[in-house]
Amino acid sequence: MKLTTGQTYWDKTAKPTSSFPSLEKNTSTDILIVGGGMSGTLAAFKLASAGKKVTVIDRAEVGKGSSSANTGLLQYASDTMLSEFVDKIGEDDAVLFYRMCLESMDELTKIASTLPETTGYRLRDSIFYASTPNDGDKLKREYSYLKKHDFPVEYLDHQKLVEEYGIDKPAALRTWHDAEVNPYQFIQALTAENLKMGVTYFEHTAVDMDSLTENAIMSESGAHISFDSIIIATGYSKLYSELNGKAQMNQTFAIATTPIDGELWKDQVMVWETKKPYLYFRTAPGGRMIAGGLDEESSDLYDDPSVIQRKGQEILDEIKEMFPHIDVEIEDAWNSLFGISKDGLPFMGRSPHQDNVYYLLGFEGNGTCYSMAGATIIQDLLEGTPNPYAHIVRPSR
Structure with a gap:
């Protein structure tokens, strides 16, 4: 699916951190992340920081999908107002959701402080x-x-x-507590940090989602990828069956x-x-x-x-x-x-059909903030740590 047309701006402002090979042979990893945009990059950073063996694959190039079209406004406020969420999901969960977003903005700011100023944060x-x-x-x-x-x-x-x-x-x-960012430069800078922590990247590597089994998936070129857990961070490239309706x-x-x-x-x-x-x-x-x-x-x-x-x-x-x-x-x-x-909330957390499959889909207009929150939620779920926000954005809701 084509994600953008016309001429985007951000990807002209920096060169890629690295170019990565396509996956040509079988491989294994603790965590497989499908998608090298903002969501996948933040998830890789969080999990690699926690000592996980992480592999990121992207069907094109890192940061060149939906993330290159991101306008880079980062806010804790959602497209749906807090008062509107109060009417939809109740005041307690509405406040929790907004609290999650505010905490995620602060975490993004903390991460950005460790990166080069060229990220435009x-x-x-x-x-x-x-x-x-x-x-x-x-x-x-x-x-x-x-x-x-x-x-x-x-x-x-x-x-x-x-x-x-x-x-x-x-x-x-x-x-x-809001911020602006050059999303492409931010992804490239964070990718450089991920490489230092041992994250493995493959570009021009698409997977066949229909081949997904309990602990493995096939690339479209025929490579077998085994994993303990898989995170689907493909942005807007596909509407998965779990999201029907x-x-x-x-x-x-x-x-x-x-x-x-x-x-x-x-x-x-x-x-x-x-x-x-x-x-x-x-x-x-x-x-x-x-x-x-x-x-x-x-x-x-x-x-x-x-x-x-x-x-x-x-x-x-x-x-x-x-x-x-x-x-x-x-x-x-x-x-x-x-x-x-339909309810104004992103889809982040464990798949309702397979315990080791996780979705990190920052739907709605606050995607970077949601991606940060979702990366933390998934880390907590993987480690068995209670997360106060996971129930609100779970894909099975």
């Missing part, structure tokens, strides 16, 4: 604004729940939002602009909105802006560059309405797939 505040006056009431309710449970949040009324950030919208929430594929659009001099907006905050589908944007090194939106309920990506460019221009025009002083043009524009779940 920077702590950033987020501005979540009400798209319409009616959404202002939703934000007030959301603020009350976040504040009640001590999440880092501030309510900005219209006047304060305009005065501080120049955003003429009804109201907004400011959150922190629980998830679907959508497509989204994103842009990277040409660089400009000066400050784009105050504090380089990351900005998103309550409307669905929503507009979101952030700054990037060199005075660039990264933005996305215009999600569609379709898994058929556009191949026509003019269509992708037109969609990208719609995104840019909407931002220019908010910040008329910005004079930039699109440098890169792309169209990519992403998965959404």
Whole structure:
């Protein structure tokens, strides 16, 4: 399945850490991770740090799948608001889920502090604004729940939002513990650390999921891979049968602009909105802006560059309405797939059908944060350690 079309930006900013061979002969490992994107890379880091023998395989190249289309906004807040989760799954689990995300953001920040600065990892505040006056009431309710449970949040009324950030919208929430990242560089830097810990990588190695048995799987080229446990971290490349009726594929659009001099907006905050589908944007090194939106309920990506460019221009025009002083043009524009779940939660944990098969699928728009959380959950499950969040995101729910 094609995951992205058009020209992505991040993979132009760095060379791969290494090129890896394809798997040509039988092999064995403690943990087999299928997928070398953000999810697989974080899982490999966590498990290798715990002393596990880990092998990562990718059907293409490490970090070149969905991760290269990631816009790199990392937030503890989900596409589904805490107050909405309260209505869906109850207040206790809703708060636990948001607590999981906040802890995962802090862990990502800790990991990033050990990596080269070239990963572009920077702590950033987020501005979540009400798209319409009616959404202002939703934000007030959301603020009350976040504040009640001590999440880092501030309510900005219209006047304060305009005065501080120049955003003429009804109201907004400011959150922190959030960050921006160059996802491709982050994956490459973390891959280098994984190699130091003995993680084995194979690229251009696809597996036949239908060949999966209790402790082995076959590559499409005929190599036999035996394992104690397998982690499926294939992103949006496949909807597995365990997810039937629980998830679907959508497509989204994103842009990277040409660089400009000066400050784009105050504090380089990351900005998103309550409307669905929503507009979101952030700054990037060199005075660039990264933005996305215009999600569609379709898994058929556009191949026509003019269509992708037109969609990208719609995104840019909407931002220019908010910040008329910005004079930039699109440098890169792309169209990519992403998965959404019916309940707004990712799928992370043990397969309902085989105890040593684990899914690490960060569905919804907060994939990197979810991937960090899922890597920890799976590590705990493998070690028999109780995890307070595992029941909320289990694939069998």
